[in-house]
Amino acid sequence: MAGADTRHTLTLGFEGALKKVSVATPPGEPRPWDADTKTQVVGEAVPRVDGHLKTSGAAKYTHDINLPDMQHALVLRSPHACAVIKSIDIKAAENAPGVSACVALAKASDRVLFVGQDVAAVAAATPEAAREALARIQVEYEKQPFVVALEKAMQDDAPLVHTTAVKERRTEGDEPGAGGGAKARGNIRPAPSMKKGDAKRGLRQAKVTHEAVYTTQVHTHTALETHSIVVRWDDAKQARMTVWCSTQSIFSVRGEMAEMFGLKPQDVHVITNFLGGGFGAKFGASAPGSRLGFIAGELARLSKKPVSLLLDRREEHTCTGNRPDSHQRVTLGATEGGALTAIHVVGHGSAGIGTGAGIGRNAFGIYTKCPNILVESADVFTHAGPGTAFRAPGHPQGAFGIESALNELAAKLGLDPLELRIAHNEHPVRRRQFELGRDAFQWADKRRRAADQRGRNTRMRTGVGVAASIWGDFGRAKAASVTVTVTPNGGVEVRNGVQDIGTGIGTVMAQVAAEVLRRPLSTVTVKIGDSELGSSVGSGGSQTTSSVTPAVRNAAEQVKARLIALAAEALEAPAAKITWGEGGVASARKGKSIEFAALCKKIKGESISESATRPQTYGSHPMKFLGSPLYQIAGVQFAEVEVDTWTGVARARKVLAIHDCGRVMNELTLRSQINGGVILGTGYALMEQRVMDGRSGVMLNANLESYKCLGARDVPEIEVLLTEVHVGNNSTGAVGIGEPATIPTAAAIAGAVMDAIGAPVRALPITPDRVLTALGATS
Amino acid sequence: MKPFSLIRPASLDEARAAVTAAPEHVLRAGGVDLIDQMKEGLARPSALVELRTVSDAPALRELARDGDGAWSLGALVTLAQLAAASEFGAELAALREAAGSAATPSIRSMATLGGNLLQRPRCWYYRHAELVCLKKGGSHCLAINGDHRYHAILGGGPSWIVHPSTLASALLALDARVELAGAEARALPIAELFVGPKEDATREHRLAPGEILTRVTIPAAAPGQRSAYEAVKEKQSHDWPLAEVAVNVTVESGTIKAARVALGHVAPIPWRAEAAEAALVGQQPSAALIERAAAAATEGAKPLKRNAYKIPLTRGLVRATLHRALEVASPA
Ligand SMILES: Cc1cc2nc3c(=O)[nH]c(=O)nc-3n(C[C@H](O)[C@H](O)[C@H](O)COP(=O)(O)OP(=O)(O)OC[C@H]3O[C@@H](n4cnc5c(N)ncnc54)[C@H](O)[C@@H]3O)c2cc1C
């Protein structure tokens, strides 16, 4: 449909701050949902439509795929952190019992750079046979010096990780605009700085300054379902393949498999019916540190049998990506009255052999009242598995640095750390959130109680902290093509090739279609998780809901228009006179109407079916904030902790999460996302950490026993407050929440620990040893 | 995992014969630790001999008190059974609490008393399939110059493991004995079951090949005897202790007549804090006394570079546990 843009006057903003905004939409777009739109299904707390499949075990994940004659693949991985391969011989494995194919993944003279790097792979009739065969592969290594610790890798005499230029690996999980690097010096490769004003001058003007180093650990994604892929070549000529893959981006798997094996993308069929989590590590056919797609595809090609490659937990921890660590020197300057004059952060982080160890936009983008800000960052290479996008890449690290420094500065200034934040935040929604939390969390009372306990030197202490998040609206144009179909029997089907990473996107898609057609949710079926169902986005950047739901709405609106035309015919009235009522009843002016079921019976042919996408975000983001080119999602979290000063154990008791995510599409799945973000952030704050052995280069805790994810008893009470914002950016007004929900948690908990014990813990995770050290008990 | 056969003996003698038949035959009780080790490639038995099919030795399963008040706890009694043993009075509270604190509900319902005492250490160098340290027959301990945050502060060297058994701490505090069926039956005070690294760094217990631990006995309680167990963990679900303590005190007419303080996860063997015990005996319970005794609990500690934090942590833990056991109100 060509034509001119349409102008709408929409009611946008948030409660108490709504205004009329004129928004131009491209031709064919429906009037965007705004604050005046009263939805009936969208926004409701609707349980996931596939919940019973998951709880009953009927849901089939990639790990559950079992095909006739399927072979089991295993990968031989480097036991050395750095070594040159002198020779590699896979013959003996090829001839081992049960083996159907074997492939070398490295050749003589290749340099392996971390423990766990791909060396060779076999496929065999059973996993046991594959394991026996792996042991027969002969590899001769010449060991080289290596370095696995960030600070050691930064030293001039550190063993060099890369001897050639490094290619940056970016996925849909990375924040648009981040990254891009200059030339490396030693193992250090600077990334572009974020700069405004003159931070050096701002520091000279300051009357009070604070400078300290904050460090964070390497955090692994630890999705419950490990990386897994099953490949079957579908024809004797090996021109087509079907791939079952635990992926958060079906179409990136399709594209990469096609490219690797010289196929047309449409000849690669990718299926992800269910997915046990990804958190950023599951983009593309390969894991960040292991060529899974190639391995499974090649072994299947050689063996002419389907091949299943399922990683174990050790492999998952060591070669499928991680959140890089960080070492941030934060310098703040302020006037005596507490006005920030400068923020200067120098961040270093290691994504192992990979890139992308930045520290997000927290120091630069939140406390914008500060006139002078300089955030410098650099990747430091180490001999460890590559980092990759992980739920809000860089942000939890950056939040911990800047927010902790603000707490210490506030203490020096004798100011309430919350007031210091409110004074320097310019985002109107975030300001509202800070104020809401101040009351709802009884901030002042709890701070007084903490001060009283500190004063009396009690054994058990409580404390409170607060931190903020920043994220953008990264909803993508024309990426998701959604088909809505209505059949003569009255069934509504919504189809798209998007995967459900666990957020419940399928449920939300059903709600949107039900809303537009005004049909009961139970009559809408959703088909997702398959590349044959129409192109779609990866689940990353908190953009799935904002990329997919407008396309659902647009397709449903087009179907509705055709149904109205059909009704016009049946009721012998002009289409413009037909109104579409509750239940999908079409009425003409004179009280003549036709029920949905009767109307559908009049469908000629098999169905009415329309496919649609969504356009670019309207105009230049109708609700962009603060000179940012896009809409900024705001969030703040308040945390309360309890610290046992005798043993150093800090426990998160309560987190109040206050977030905006654009239009609330489903309150239940939204809360579930926020709960998940807080749980992840609490684990990051208090216990999760990769532990590397400096002498052998191995990860010592590549399991779920000493790599500690938050357990049921460690989960704080989570309260969620939603500050819905109508952004007028797309036809549904959806933005996103997945990433913002985890950004501030650890920083808020760290602030609460400082409030409780009266001393900062400047390193994550805040384990008992660090608390006892901060309390001066270990000296 | 290497393929293995499963032997299901009907009698204790058959079980002993099966285990001694070949060095790669291993007894399986709950199998929690054993299967873990097999999955990691640390143990490669050719046969597992099921202790649970033995039917001619009722002592293996009993949880009973005799006429004198002494307890007999069979090697196959599970941690879940001990945790739920409502027949344990205040004197055995430490054992009940220890059993209920270890591992997770599902593990506790499989794990047995015998297997818990005889499990292998969790040192992450030892558990790493590709690393060879002193305990695995290598030349030196990898933890000393490595990451030893969870390692021993007391009695360490040349291996610095901490003994993993939570039940052992409680049973040591309760002055238990273990009974072994072998070529000859024998009984040992539980302290003598364990082998320190100075004697032999490659093993943690004194069972001879083919010997089977049949039961643990606990002497009758004295009037006024009470016990308590507590652990400090980084994570409150599904985690190992950073340190744990079981205390067993007898208070008569306001005076501490006897005290045993056993520490876990601080030393290669379950550790008696004798200086703490000495500080308590003959005294009247008070907050000041408890603080002194707690400070004495880590006497002789020789931490490595990175685990000195366990000293104040252990003292804090002992202090908190003594407050509870001695019913002295904790300072606010
Ligand atoms: C996540 C996790 C957390 C844990 N936390 C704790 C904790 O906090 N505290 C704790 O104490 N434990 C903990 N455990 C360990 C668990 O309690 C032990 O693995 C379990 O108690 C072993 O008992 P089992 O019966 O399964 O022994 P098995 O695995 O069957 O046997 C262990 C060893 O003992 C031998 N053996 C067993 N019974 C006898 C016998 N009667 N005579 C002679 N030899 C015998 C076996 O041959 C084997 O070598 C944890 C385990 C996990 C996985």
Ligand code: SF4
């Ligand atoms: S502490 Fe013991 S088990 Fe651990 S590395 Fe040292 S010798 Fe090996």
